Amino acid sequence: MVKSMTGFGRSIRSNEHIKVTVEVKTVNHRFAEYHFRIPRSLSSLEDKLKKTLNEYIKRGRIEVFITIDGEGLTTRKLLVDWSLIEDYLQNIKEIQERFQIKEGVSIKDILNRDEIFSIEEQESGIECIEELVLDALLDAAQNCVNMREVEGKALQQDILSHIEKIQSTVQALRKYAPTVVEQYANRLKKRIQEYVDQQLDEARIVTEIAIFADKADINEELTRLDSHVVQFKTFLNDRESIGRKLDFLVQEMNRETNTIGSKANDAKIATEVVELKSSIEKIKEQIQNIE
Known part of the structure; x- marks a missing residue:
């Protein structure tokens, strides 16, 4: 069966929290060459994605685009460096006493110090996301193959x-x-x-x-x-x-x-x-x- 190396497939999978969109685009190339544009959180899936695509597409330049929309993908937590705040206030107090400065320190002065605060992000529900991504990839790959077969x-x-x-x-x-x-x-x-x-x-x-x-x-x-x-x-x-x-x-x-x-x-x-x-x-x- 003759298959063109030019094709395109798209598929969407979603649940109550997120929507996954996968697009597979192929053009002619001497060998099988993969290019992924996916969220960094899914970078560990690249090998699995390649193996899945290899079952459908044997040759060509294969570009895979994955986007994820929705809430609940990551949880954020504010981290406060309490030790640094204590050092900061202690040094301010010493400066006031040494130079007889009466002006006090406001909470605004502390909030403006970027080094005191940091935000930690953690992935949540990654297993569910992987399942949706792989399911959408299979469908997008098949749609791409269908187009390659028609051409x-x-x-x-x-x-x-x-x-x-x-x-x-x-x-x-x-x-x-x-x-x-x-x-x-x-x-x-x-x-x-x-x-x-x-x-x-x-x-x-x-x-x-x-x-x-x-x-x-x-x-x-x-x-x-x-x-x-x-x-x-x-x-x-x-x-x-x-x-x-x-x-x-x-x-x-x-x-x-x-x-x-x-x-x-x-x-x-x-x-x-x-x-x-x-x-x-x-x-x-x-x-x-x-x-």
């Missing part, structure tokens, strides 16, 4: 149209290739007759034709192209990640086509090679976005 079908149809063009071109070349040797033999005999009045050396002509036929033989390349096309179609029905396999096959198809082009000593074959390379290039562009 994958469109990619598959386009790729198959180019594969069919390659097949028809290969069939046409297989029928036409033998005539190239015949045309060469006729041209060779005609030229020799134009410059030589005496009887033709048939043995020499046969040898020259045989040498040309060997150099111009493209049957092996055409057979391998056919084989690659069959493998390509087989991989398109595979349920595993197939992007890299298809990329390898396209490289091999391009290599065989280049060899045919280098052997071709014929204008029509050269034209068909251009068509082959055009179809292969279009397939290559499409499979860059296949998982």
Whole structure:
């Protein structure tokens, strides 16, 4: 099954206190690369989130956005440094006595000292939050996969149209290739007759034709192209990640086509090679976005 590497999924889970929103966005990438934008309190969940996503998405750049709204996520507690206050007041008293300052210390003076007070935050109900996050992630991942599958079908149809063009071109070349040797033999005999009045050396002509036929033989390349096309179609029905396999096959198809082009000593074959390379290039562009 062909899956695109472009997809998006979103899911929301909530209870009476909080709402969890999870978004999963994927784009094409050579490997599986994860990027999380989540609350710091959930950073310990990253490994578990990766393992969960890996069950659904095998390849691509995966971005995960998690937001949590609601009350009761954290509890805050005010901490007072009583010892520091005592030292502060004691020193103020000594300063007043030493310099005979009558002005007293107000509570406002104490409240303005940031170093005396601090706020401690503690997570609460983290187990419940994790459950909601994982549940929402599963749903968002499945929605993302659904979108990747829909786009994958469109990619598959386009790729198959180019594969069919390659097949028809290969069939046409297989029928036409033998005539190239015949045309060469006729041209060779005609030229020799134009410059030589005496009887033709048939043995020499046969040898020259045989040498040309060997150099111009493209049957092996055409057979391998056919084989690659069959493998390509087989991989398109595979349920595993197939992007890299298809990329390898396209490289091999391009290599065989280049060899045919280098052997071709014929204008029509050269034209068909251009068509082959055009179809292969279009397939290559499409499979860059296949998982």
